[in-house]
Amino acid sequence: MKKSALLIIDVQNEMFQENDPVYEGNRLLYNLKQLIATARSRAIPVFYIQHNDEGLKEGTEAWKINAEIAPAMSDSIIQKTRPDSFYNTTLEEELKRQGIEHVMLAGMQSELCVDTTCRRAFSLGYSVTLVSDAHSTWNNSVLTAQQIIDHANATLRWFAAIKTTEEVLFTEETGA
Incomplete structure (x- = not known):
């Protein structure tokens, strides 16, 4: 069995502002809380990826x-400045140090940071699980948020196992 880690990407307060909240934010937080609790109970490392730029x-x-999914003292927080959670960060070094071979991805934004991190993790040789109902985004001028999420889940199947929160929670290997 491959050693796994849970990556929570960019679930920051900015994404939940009242005037433009992320699509189905309450469902997203509910699923993330379940994933985090399960990971911690199974001693699976949790990594929070936190975006930094002029807007954040x-x-x-x-x-x-x-705050609803606040990191515990045992969790790692990785700072990033690009959609790729590996680019110019300590993420890969930390994963290697802990012997992680499988990453489970959740968070935001489906078509940007989640997509880019998924593809990069796959290219770096990690086994990847995308939690299909634990990532989200916003409508854009062409597609609804749900269409973007559905497209990400359909497209990223080439790079990751696509599993729901429930499937991850009740898989003995937690998605591996």
């Missing part, structure tokens, strides 16, 4: 990880 300045309230 380090230390601001918008930049902070959402």
Whole structure:
């Protein structure tokens, strides 16, 4: 069995603002809480990926990880500045140090940071599981958020096993 880690990508306060909240944010948080609790109960490392840029300045309230899924002392927090969670970060070094061969991905944004991190993890040789109902985004000028999520789940199957939160929670290997 491959050693797994759970990656929670960019679930920051900015994504839950009242004037433009992420699509189905409450469902997203509910599923993330279940995934995190299960990972911790099975001693599976949890990594929080936190985006930093001009719109999400380090230390601001918008930049902070959402309190409903707050990191525990045992969790790792990786700072990034690009959609790729591996680019110019310590993520790969930390995964290798802990002997991680399989990553489970959840968070935001489906078509940006989740997609890019999924493809990069696959290219780096990791076994990848995308939790199909634990990532989200916003409508854009062409597609609804649900269409974007559905497209990500359909497209990323070439790079990852696509599993629901329930499938991950009740798989003995937790998605591996």
